[in-house]
Amino acid sequence: RGLTQAAHGTLFLPAPATLECLIGHPTYDGEHPFEFVTPTGAALVGALGAPAPAWPRMTPEATGWGAGTANPAFRPNLLRAVLGAPEVSAEAQGSFVLLETNLDDASGELIAYCIERLLIEGAKDAWATPITMKKGRPAVVLSALAQAPDAGRLTVTMLRESTSLGVRTTAVDRVVRPREMIEVETHYGTIPVKVAGGAFGPPQAKPELDACAARAVELGIPLREVILAATLAAAEVLRARGR
Structure with missing residues (x-):
């Protein structure tokens, strides 16, 4: 909320780069005109993080704190990081x-x-x-x-x-990471993709090789192009899910 001064002049918050990095991640209003998330922090979250609606089931192993230079009156300008081992379910x-x-x-x-x-x-x-x-x-x-x-x-x-x-x-x-099969639409056709999830970091998506190979042979194109198209399509599906 509010405005910030950048090299390109005055920008609305969240800054354009910040918002781009947070696509697919739940956000909420901070209730104060203050830059709570910087582009650097958003880039780290967007590249490495996975949305979590609540504190995850894990065993904390280390913790650390960082403080910003600003000193707002409405809350401490602190960031806490916690490193933990995910709790593995019996399943x-x-x-x-x-x-x-x-x-x-x-x-x-x-x-x-x-x-x-x-x-x-x-x-x-x-x-x-x-x-x-x-x-x-x-x-x-x-x-x-x-x-x-x-x-x-x-x-x-x-x-x-x-x-x-x-x-x-x-x-x-x-x-074992829990897995599910999804189907994604590409300009080469529908491709099944295996998605591995669970409390082990961001999900991993892997297009089914046999399906990709069949489309590559049918269309006379390199296999790697079909795999790339299916991988990108799966990433968009997972991003839309907020994963």
Whole structure:
């Protein structure tokens, strides 16, 4: 509310740059003719912040204060920053079993097939990591993440489909960001986008690769152009939601 003096002359508050940075973030009137938010502060909020209607569920880890040079009579000109670890809900956690085996005599084709079979038969994830074994042999660690009830069955799959002579099992916990699928409109058509949210910072949007690839092939354009268009469209949808 009010006016401020800038390099370009007298400006209405909030300043144009401040308002641009705060697009998509809830704002309210400060009730006094004073510049409560500067363009620098708004840029930090716009780039790094996510709207929170109330104090988030978290464990405070550090806090700090900053003071402005102005000294208004109606309130302290102070800014508090709090660093905290988000509280992870029970729904976001899970207990799993990590299955691993070292392979130094399996071809790339066989390893790829093993990963495919593990995923088809219920592994939450499966992957191969390059390592060096005894006598300098190049090898891979074949890994799969399984829910506890599926661990025995997937161990059999790993032993049956690979050249492994044994599988290591380790109990692990996993924290998962809540996810949702949205559809966005682009000039290349409708593209599904996976959005990861929760109390872990700003949401992450990732266009579905297969859908983007199908549109790229159909239209004869580079895949990266479709991905970029869907990413920008998803950002606009999330901004409109105030996220």
